[in-house]
Amino acid sequence: MDLSSLFSLMNKVALITGASKGIGYSxxxxxxxxxxxxVISSRKQEALDEMAGKLRQRGYDVTGIACNVGNMNELxxxxxxxxxxxxQIDVLVNNAATNPVFGPVHETSIEAYDKIMDVNVKAPFHLxxxxxxxxxxSSNASVINISSIGGISPEQGLGIYSVSKAALISMxxxxxxEWGDHKIRVNAICPGLIKTKFSEALWSNDKIMNHLMKNLPIKRVGTSEEIGAAALFLASTASSYTTGEVLKADGGFTI
Structure with missing residues (x-):
């Protein structure tokens, strides 16, 4: 068996949102x-050009296209x-997300609620x-939605973010x-605590980290590359009989 072809994305086109850094870039x-x-996308063209340039220097075919996913016209x-x-487009990764608040859910403003739902749910739906x-x-179409373990069990201080990620899992x-008949596979990845700028409020908090490590079978923070590897499985023919799956990559936190 040729395992290299099993995980190959040769001649495929992938569109990834929120991809100028962190999980999306990996x-x-x-x-x-x-x-x-x-195609990598995020809000700032300058950041995309820099990151796409780094990948092109390694011989990869990567282009940055700026887009604010909260604006449906830009999608x-x-x-x-x-x-x-x-x-063409063969693989779509809905990775862009936002969470402008951290604290009790009853203190979340309606403006923050709308922004979270627009970016985390409405944008993937429209895209x-x-x-x-x-x-x-496409001969092997795959959609990968990056959700969160908060979508499985609400995370403290991340109330509406957790709601949005639960909605993304359901979607x-x-x-x-509905898309099985069209031979389009749609799956979700639920990362646990991954060391990115987006999650810094969590991994930089000693109290949260101490609590987390007591409950983690794999006692460390995850890496964005580990989520990238899970995404490769779902994008490739290695997962050709997998759809509607919610793949957790959380160090065992939700066991």
């Missing part, structure tokens, strides 16, 4: 190393520009619909059921 790097042509442009550039015609034409299963 997914892009691993996908590119597996042979994919990759339209993101898909159009991707197709104009590469002619999946926009990509549907191109995913349907993943809905799309997986």
């Amino acid at each position: 997914i892009a790097e691993i996908f590119a190393a597996a042979g994919a042509k990759v 339209d442009d993101l898909v159009k520009k991707t197709v104009e550039l590469y002619g 999946m619909k926009l990509c549907f015609p191109y995913l349907r034409a 993943t299963k809905v799309f997986a059921k």
Whole structure:
């Protein structure tokens, strides 16, 4: 058996949101190393150009296209520009997320609620619909939604963020059921505590870390590369019989 072809993304085009750093960038790097042509997206073109340039220096085919996923019109442009550039979309990774608040849920403003739901739920929903015609034409279409263990069990101080990630898990299963006939697989990854800028409020808090380590079978913070490796499995033919799955990568925290 040729395992290299099993995990190959050669001749595939992947679109990844929230990909100028952290988990999104690691997914892009691993996908590119597996042979994919990759579009990375985030809000700032300058940051995207820098990160895409680093990957191109290694011989990878990577392009940055700026997009604020909270703006539905910009999502339209993101898909159009991707197709104009590469002619297809085979893999979509909804990684972009926001959480502007940390604290009691009853102190969350309606403005913060709307922003969290727009970016974490509405944007993936709309982007999946926009990509549907191109995913349907692919020989191995895969959508990967980056949720969170907070979507399985609410995390303290992250109330509405947890609600949004639970909604994303449910939406993943809905799309997986409906898109099976179109040969499009839809799965979710639920990272635990990963050392990124996004989660710094957690891993930089000694009280939270001490509590976490008491309950973690694998007693360390995870890396973005470990989430990237899980995403490669779900993007490749190695997972060709997997859809509607919620893959936890949390060091055993939710056991």
